[in-house]
Amino acid sequence: MAVELGVEKPDPLGVSPAQRRSAELEGLIERDPRRFRVLTGDRPTGPLHLGHYFGTLRNRVRLQGRGLEMFIVIADYQVLTDRDVAENPREHVEGLVLDYLAAGIDPARATIFAHSAVPALNQLLLPFLSLISVAELSRNPTVKDEIAHSRQSAVSGLMFTYPAHQAADVLFCKANLVPVGQDQLPHLELTRTIARRFNERYGTAPASPFPEPDALLSAAPLLLGTDGTKMSKSRGNAIALAADADETARLVRRTVTDGDRHIAYDPANRPAVSSLVLLAALCLDRDPHLVAADIGDRGAAALKATVTEAVNEHLAPIRARRAEYAADRAYLREVLREGNERARAVADSTLDEVRAAMRM
Known part of the structure; x- marks a missing residue:
């Protein structure tokens, strides 16, 4: 090549x-x-x-x-x-x-x-x-x-x-x-x-x-950070694997979205909302369009609640293993x-x- x-x-x-x-x-x-x-x-x-x-x-x-x-x-x-x-x-x-x-x-x-x-x-x-x-x-x-x-x-x-x-x-x-x-x-x-x-x-x-x-x-996948730009350690806009469930919920709540109450997966025109939809879809192993359709007109609050639950459930076993290893430096x-x-x-x-x- x-x-x-x-x-x-x-x-x-x-x-x-x-x-x-x-x-x-x-x-x-x-x-x-x-x-x-x-x-x-x-x-x-x-x-x-x-x-x-x-x-x-x-x-x-x-x-x-x-x-x-x-x-x-x-x-x-x-x-x-x-x-x-x-x-x-x-x-x-x-x-x-x-x-x-x-x-x-x-x-x-x-x-x-x-x-x-x-x-x-x-x-x-x-x-x-x-x-x-x-x-x-x-x-x-x-x-x-x-x-x-x-x-x-x-x-x-x-x-x-x-x-x-x-x-x-x-x-x-x-x-x-x-x-x-x-x-x-x-x-x-x-x-x-x-x-x-x-x-x-x-x-x-x-x-x-x-x-x-x-x-x-x-x-x-390209996941955006809480400020709507590329997720990065140096920008302070990331959700760390080491974050606990409460911190994850707090970070997701402050993530920027847009003013359209209808949730759709449209990365080109609605990147911030679509990034959250994609994150939930990756954690749930589902098509992002179906995840967005399930939320529909329930708005950004429902989207963020879905994302928080999906991320915390997906990362729970990883966080448990991390805690075990952290106890044995x-x-x-x-x-x-x-x-x-x-x-x-x-x-x-x-x-x-x-x-x-x-x-x-």
């Missing part, structure tokens, strides 16, 4: 190359799941929320259940790309482990590790940076967006290495499948470019050091320690191969 960086041209039916390839990959996963190694992860900047859960966590649990090998990086070093300091990193790292386990990630089948705990992974950054130009880094659309929304008074040089950091995260374990959203495709295309260039420059037939990883696009640290050890062993082996290929 070769795409122009940041540009995906759909076919006459409106299906992009990445979407077609993702459909093919789902078929391959069904037939032979053990051929895939997955890399995915999060930055530890705060608690995961409903957008993360329906956007990524449920898909990770699904892929794990299919038998795919999975590496999950907690990208603590990457927090520094758009922030002057990493605030409460240890607390946030443990919080991510809590959310992963509560959502159903099994540490016996998935390697959960912290970026900063794997030195060999970071040593791949230098040879990778030598394979791409400053222009390729600076025109990456995701980097441009991160710079535009940066919390720093001046953007650090680390920001421009962000795509190469992500390439190292993916390639250190030779992952060949990366679940991403549409906005992350430019990053993954640069990862594929780095892998291809390394193989061309240093690889020896018949084996190449790195696979060119595929993007697996999921039908991740030693276990959380053991999960992370074992994951770090496994990731270090893989990274050390890959770095040895890279050094040998480069005749270092």
Whole structure:
């Protein structure tokens, strides 16, 4: 799948190359799941929320259940790309482990590790940076967006290495499948470019050091936050997985809607109302149009009551598991320690191969 960086041209039916390839990959996963190694992860900047859960966590649990090998990086070093300091990193790292386990990630089948705990992974950054130009880094659309929304008074040089950091995260374990959203495709295309260039420059037939990883696009829903904009930790408009039932009810009550009393699922024209309808539908495993039809003319109050009940019922077992794991912090640290050890062993082996290929 070769795409122009940041540009995906759909076919006459409106299906992009990445979407077609993702459909093919789902078929391959069904037939032979053990051929895939997955890399995915999060930055530890705060608690995961409903957008993360329906956007990524449920898909990770699904892929794990299919038998795919999975590496999950907690990208603590990457927090520094758009922030002057990493605030409460240890607390946030443990919080991510809590959310992963509560959502159903099994540490016996998935390697959960912290970026900063794997030195060999970071040593791949230098040879990778030598394979791409400053222009390729600076025109990456995701980097441009991160710079535009940066919390720093001046953007650090680390920001421009962000795509190469992500390439190292993916390639250190030779992952060949990366679940991403549409906005992350430019990053993954640069990862594929780095892998291809390394193989061309240093690889020896018949084996190449790195696979060119595929993007697996999921039908991740876009959930809006309580203020009607994209749900985000940094915007303070999210409903965290760790929120209890009362806090969830309070947050849903303050969510913006519109002045039309009739509830309909119309994302293009009524995004705020439709996001609430979709959230209820996801929790209830129903079609959002049917959820909206059930509420009808009963207005925003009835919609919010439906959403609150659906979210609290759906998250109840997850919150119960989270509370159990939270009571045993030693276990959380053991999960992370074992994951770090496994990731270090893989990274050390890959770095040895890279050094040998480069005749270092």
